[in-house]
Amino acid sequence: MLRLVLKQTMAHRGRLLLTFAAITLGVTFVVGTLVLTDTSRKVFDDQFRDASTEVDIVIRDAVAFDAAMGVEVERDPLDPQLAARTATLPGIDQAIPVVKGTGLLISDDKAIVPAGPSMLSSWTGVDGFTLREGHAPGGADQVVIDAATATAHDITLGDTVRVQADREADLRVVGLVGFGESDGLPDTTVALTSLRTAQRLLRLGDGISQIDVIAADGTATSSVAEDLRADLGADVDVAASQDTAAASAAAAKSQLGFITGALLALAGAALVIGAFLIANTFSVLVTQRTRELAVMRAAGATGRQVMTSILGEATVLGIAGAIAGTGTGLLAATGLRSLLDAAGATVPDGPTVLSARTLIVALAVGIGVTLIAAFGAARRAARISPVMAMREGALGTTGGRGRLRSGVGVAFTAAGVAALSVGGATESMPALGAGTAALVAGMVALAPMVAPAVVNLIGRGMIALTGRSVPAGLAREAARRAPRRTGATVMALALSLALVVFVSVVGASVRAALQSGFDEAITAELVVESARGEMLGGLEPTTLKKVEDLDEVGTVSPLRFGHWKDSGATRALTAFDPTTIDDVTDVDMVEGNLTDLRDGVVITERQAAERGLNVGDTLAMTFARTGTLKVPVVGLIDDDDARALSTDYLVSLASYRDWFTERVDATLLVRPSSGTSVHDAQVALEDALEGMPTVEVRDQASAAEARTASLDGILTMITAVLMLTVLIAMLGITNTLALSIIERTRELGLLRAVGMTRRQLRTMIRTESLLIAVAGLLVGTTIGVATSALFVRAIAQGGDLHLRVPTTGLALVAAVGLVVGVVGGLAPARRAARLEVLTAIRE
Amino acid sequence: MTNLLNDTPGTADTHAVAAPTKPVAVRARGLVKSYGTGPAAVQALDGADLDIHTGTFTAIMGPSGSGKSTLMHALAGLDVLDAGQVLIGDTDLTDLGERQRTLLRRDRFGFVFQSFNLLPALTAQENITLPLDLAGRRPDPEWMARLVDTLGLGQRLQHRPSELSGGQQQRVAVARALVTRPEIVFADEPTGNLDTRHGQALLRFLRDACDDLGQTIVMVTHDPLAAAHADRVVLLTDGRVIEEIADPTASAIADRMLQLDTEADDRPHTAASSTDTLQEG
Numbered sequence A: 001m002l003r004l005v006l007k008q009t010m011a012h013r014g015r016l017l018l019t020f021a022a023i024t025l026g027v028t029f030v031v032g033t034l035v036l037t038d039t040s041r042k043v044f045d046d047q048f049r050d051a052s053t054e055v056d057i058v059i060r061d062a063v064a065f066d067a068a069m070g071v072e073v074e075r076d077p078l079d080p081q082l083a084a085r086t087a088t089l090p091g092i093d094q095a096i097p098v099v100k101g102t103g104l105l106i107s108d109d110k111a112i113v114p115a116g117p118s119m120l121s122s123w124t125g126v127d128g129f130t131l132r133e134g135h136a137p138g139g140a141d142q143v144v145i146d147a148a149t150a151t152a153h154d155i156t157l158g159d160t161v162r163v164q165a166d167r168e169a170d171l172r173v174v175g176l177v178g179f180g181e182s183d184g185l186p187d188t189t190v191a192l193t194s195l196r197t198a199q200r201l202l203r204l205g206d207g208i209s210q211i212d213v214i215a216a217d218g219t220a221t222s223s224v225a226e227d228l229r230a231d232l233g234a235d236v237d238v239a240a241s242q243d244t245a246a247a248s249a250a251a252a253k254s255q256l257g258f259i260t261g262a263l264l265a266l267a268g269a270a271l272v273i274g275a276f277l278i279a280n281t282f283s284v285l286v287t288q289r290t291r292e293l294a295v296m297r298a299a300g301a302t303g304r305q306v307m308t309s310i311l312g313e314a315t316v317l318g319i320a321g322a323i324a325g326t327g328t329g330l331l332a333a334t335g336l337r338s339l340l341d342a343a344g345a346t347v348p349d350g351p352t353v354l355s356a357r358t359l360i361v362a363l364a365v366g367i368g369v370t371l372i373a374a375f376g377a378a379r380r381a382a383r384i385s386p387v388m389a390m391r392e393g394a395l396g397t398t399g400g401r402g403r404l405r406s407g408v409g410v411a412f413t414a415a416g417v418a419a420l421s422v423g424g425a426t427e428s429m430p431a432l433g434a435g436t437a438a439l440v441a442g443m444v445a446l447a448p449m450v451a452p453a454v455v456n457l458i459g460r461g462m463i464a465l466t467g468r469s470v471p472a473g474l475a476r477e478a479a480r481r482a483p484r485r486t487g488a489t490v491m492a493l494a495l496s497l498a499l500v501v502f503v504s505v506v507g508a509s510v511r512a513a514l515q516s517g518f519d520e521a522i523t524a525e526l527v528v529e530s531a532r533g534e535m536l537g538g539l540e541p542t543t544l545k546k547v548e549d550l551d552e553v554g555t556v557s558p559l560r561f562g563h564w565k566d567s568g569a570t571r572a573l574t575a576f577d578p579t580t581i582d583d584v585t586d587v588d589m590v591e592g593n594l595t596d597l598r599d600g601v602v603i604t605e606r607q608a609a610e611r612g613l614n615v616g617d618t619l620a621m622t623f624a625r626t627g628t629l630k631v632p633v634v635g636l637i638d639d640d641d642a643r644a645l646s647t648d649y650l651v652s653l654a655s656y657r658d659w660f661t662e663r664v665d666a667t668l669l670v671r672p673s674s675g676t677s678v679h680d681a682q683v684a685l686e687d688a689l690e691g692m693p694t695v696e697v698r699d700q701a702s703a704a705e706a707r708t709a710s711l712d713g714i715l716t717m718i719t720a721v722l723m724l725t726v727l728i729a730m731l732g733i734t735n736t737l738a739l740s741i742i743e744r745t746r747e748l749g750l751l752r753a754v755g756m757t758r759r760q761l762r763t764m765i766r767t768e769s770l771l772i773a774v775a776g777l778l779v780g781t782t783i784g785v786a787t788s789a790l791f792v793r794a795i796a797q798g799g800d801l802h803l804r805v806p807t808t809g810l811a812l813v814a815a816v817g818l819v820v821g822v823v824g825g826l827a828p829a830r831r832a833a834r835l836e837v838l839t840a841i842r843e
Numbered sequence B: 001m002t003n004l005l006n007d008t009p010g011t012a013d014t015h016a017v018a019a020p021t022k023p024v025a026v027r028a029r030g031l032v033k034s035y036g037t038g039p040a041a042v043q044a045l046d047g048a049d050l051d052i053h054t055g056t057f058t059a060i061m062g063p064s065g066s067g068k069s070t071l072m073h074a075l076a077g078l079d080v081l082d083a084g085q086v087l088i089g090d091t092d093l094t095d096l097g098e099r100q101r102t103l104l105r106r107d108r109f110g111f112v113f114q115s116f117n118l119l120p121a122l123t124a125q126e127n128i129t130l131p132l133d134l135a136g137r138r139p140d141p142e143w144m145a146r147l148v149d150t151l152g153l154g155q156r157l158q159h160r161p162s163e164l165s166g167g168q169q170q171r172v173a174v175a176r177a178l179v180t181r182p183e184i185v186f187a188d189e190p191t192g193n194l195d196t197r198h199g200q201a202l203l204r205f206l207r208d209a210c211d212d213l214g215q216t217i218v219m220v221t222h223d224p225l226a227a228a229h230a231d232r233v234v235l236l237t238d239g240r241v242i243e244e245i246a247d248p249t250a251s252a253i254a255d256r257m258l259q260l261d262t263e264a265d266d267r268p269h270t271a272a273s274s275t276d277t278l279q280e281g
Helices: A002-011 A013-050 A081-088 A147-152 A195-201 A221-232 A241-288 A290-298 A303-342 A356-382 A401-426 A429-466 A470-481 A483-521 A543-548 A605-611 A639-644 A653-659 A678-688 A700-707 A709-743 A745-753 A758-796 A807-834 A837-842 B068-075 B098-108 B124-128 B130-135 B141-150 B166-179 B196-213 B250-266
Strands: A057-061 A092-098 A100-102 A104-107 A110-112 A118-122 A129-134 A142-146 A160-164 A168-179 A189-193 A210-215 A236-240 A526-530 A553-566 A569-576 A589-591 A601-604 A618-623 A627-637 A649-652 A667-672 A695-699 B024-035 B042-053 B057-061 B083-088 B109-112 B184-188 B216-220 B232-237 B240-246
Touching: A002 A013, A002 A303, A013 A241, A013 A303, A013 A356, A013 A709, A057 A221, A057 A241, A081 A092, A081 A210, A081 A221, A092 A118, A100 A195, A104 A189, A118 A195, A129 A142, A142 A147, A142 A160, A147 A168, A160 A189, A168 A189, A168 A195, A189 A195, A210 A221, A221 A236, A236 A241, A241 A290, A241 A303, A241 A356, A241 A483, A241 A709, A290 A303, A303 A356, A303 A709, A401 A429, A401 A758, A429 A470, A429 A483, A429 A758, A470 A483, A470 A758, A470 B130, A483 A639, A483 A700, A483 A709, A483 A758, A483 A807, A526 A678, A526 A700, A543 A553, A543 A667, A543 A678, A553 A653, A553 A678, A569 A653, A601 A605, A601 A618, A605 A627, A627 A639, A627 A649, A649 A653, A667 A678, A678 A695, A695 A700, A700 A709, A709 A745, A709 A758, A709 A807, A745 A758, A745 A837, A758 A807, A758 B098, B024 B068, B042 B068, B042 B083, B042 B216, B057 B068, B057 B196, B068 B083, B068 B184, B068 B216, B098 B109, B098 B130, B109 B166, B124 B130, B124 B141, B124 B166, B130 B166, B141 B166, B166 B184, B166 B196, B184 B196, B196 B216, B232 B250, B240 B250
Parallel strands: A118 A189, A142 A168, A569 A649, A601 A627, B042 B240, B057 B216, B057 B232, B109 B184, B184 B216
Antiparallel strands: A057 A210, A057 A236, A092 A210, A100 A118, A104 A110, A104 A160, A129 A168, A142 A189, A160 A168, A526 A667, A526 A695, A553 A569, A553 A618, A553 A667, A589 A627, A601 A649, A618 A627, B024 B042, B024 B083, B232 B240
């Protein structure tokens, strides 16, 4: 049996080629994603494990939570006396005071801006950094940097680099370090100085960030930690360094989780669309082999055996696709990394990790998708009766399930539309999600009915436009004749284009909402903000001072962001300066006002409604530094205006200083002094901030644009990836046509015999391809626009509706659809035209 | 289908004698065609000569592998020859390119095949007008009506081939072959898939088309009963025309065929047949 299956598969390998390609592409995507994220995870794990080889216990200020949104929270400095005291306790070998913070490296007046953090730390000699060259930093003007950065920027021992933190200083490079085996940390610059220097640069006075504890030989870490906890009290956090490393790694990896999820969702889309292609192929193969299968049945094969043989072929194909996909997936990981990089989501690179789990998933996905897709055809094959071996013609009639199928399709479609209407009316995301899923399922079931009808309509339109033409008419007929096949092909393209349309409409709408909110609410003419992603922590510490000192600046109002926990969920808030906020913004308050805000929180109208809160009530907010506080609600703000300030929760800078250790300004809203033009003020700002390459000065309009920059990057990436699904859908058209040509060989031969020219034949096949593509385009655009419009309504949650149907985006989709139609038909058309008339008739 | 193409009633038994004065519609000389290479090569045509006169009904016969189908395909421009000449009027078919041959088939020939004559997606009417549609021409309504009427297809025009009987399907094919008023109709075993009754009716119709309309018809068949409807039978052996029978009767054909089969069995394959008697007209 196995031999037979292998033989059959090999015999049809030409016909299975595109199917194989579709499986391979889907698996490639899955493997690429897993390899990429596994590799990055491994980098994080290694990094944090290596970092703590000698240190047993880390003592830090206690916080309510370690990290939010993949960023570790900052902790308050510790009393320096604590280190000395710890050292005297029993079971302690060493207690080393450590200072950690952020310090930008500047070499030759050029800032070195890594994709990740710019790390500034005091030298300990035990935290995983090992000297490769030179010596540890001793004097106040000495620094040790990582060898990787040194190599990349041509820095050698004896060179001077500037380290810019809260203060900045020119330091001499006296040593280069590696980290474990590697020359540094991924996407990171490392500057290590003496404790004093680090304290000075970070303006910590004599405060320290943490104490690295090494237990005396022969003592158990856990018992030492117990003792320390008892001795030092609840104000400090005593943790095994392994645990802190694991926590740090987990925090870093949590961002990877989002990326993995998003990429796998896209991979899923590619697989679903590929499944249509696979299903079509097997359906055609079974039809073409009806005779042969009937002979098998006549020779004594049971229906089950026939079915097994078809599913066996699917399995062989799935395995082959999985293996090939794993190979290409390893390459795709690199491509995905650059794609993410371009989108502004940098993930660290390291030695490629191909885990057993990835291999298992690849196999499971390859085989699973192929089997599921081939199941329908296999079941049909099992029902072929031995009599059909004797019957001429009438092959491939489909029936039986038609009524059931349309019933299911209608039910799903109706349920989908109902859920979408309810979801749209109540702006409920879950209802919309379920509705979309049901609608898509319904459309897929109805595709054999809907798609040929759409094709017919388009064909009519085309014929009306171009005049009666036999090739066009025949193309239309051919597309209608195999409704299931046409339906699947159309739906594959429709779904992939619907996704593109969906992303495009939602993206454009969110973009419009973000920008219009900003335009309306922010009155400051100039905005100073970090050119880097928000996660990487805002402006250099000295920025505000430099801006304030300028004569050209009238008002400067800083904004800061922070994370807090809302019974488990992580939320963001915005802190502002109540004394200046009115000069730089114009927001609509529903109740209260921003200028009076001291303690308490202003929340959006929507949040108030959802939480059933009103002014005078309290909101439980958990901050890393303070734990849970009952914060009084003192005002309600308009939703859209709050969006201009980035979050739904607004607090005063004074409160922020009480609740957060972080001291980083995210944005400075600036108005020029009276008599200074915006342009002059901008020039003055740019001059003053010249030494800070990560700081951008933007006018109001470009700041509004910048608000959406990261969104644009992500949208572009998603769209680029979705194009892969469109490509698979195009392969689907080519595949369907190629198979249908084989099936229609005699028919084509007859046409040629009675006088159809090669050109007419090519036109016919190309027209068929175009008809399918245009049908997919119409159906896909309709689904995409309808669902995205409802989603945008739901996102707006009763706020201003910013539905944007981007004409350029849709034009692009239409162009892509047409290109798919034209290109998809090229190869089959050429192939059909090459048919020898006689061979075709004789077949 | 007993009533025929025009007011002059014809009968199936009246075989018009091919007058030698009739002009030649197709002149074939020295046709050579082989398939495959090396020891597996098959010499399908080996210097076949043939004239087809306008307004005659010619049947091509021969044992299996004698090259009769290849000969017809060569005459119809469906196949490319290794050597030889096929003149249609003044046009040498062997000089024509692929596209020109296609247009020639479309505009000047009609075809009836043994099976799979019709496109399943098209109605009977659309199948009939296919060559005209491909040429972008409109059918002559009178001619169309007469064909449909004579072939008894009036009630079936909007039906698809799957809704037609085998005989009806072949009649539609004949209508298609005639709709362009072609110079020559080529029929390849047109009755091969029909029962005797339907087969005879179809042949009578072809006979009438020849008699009443002066339609030139070339038919390949292995059935003496079918061939008996023709004005003459051309016998092929080993890729050559060896004999012609004028005004054939079914029994005469059958006898001669049997004889040829026996000779073919006795004769060594390499020896060129010395009994070839090439008769013209």
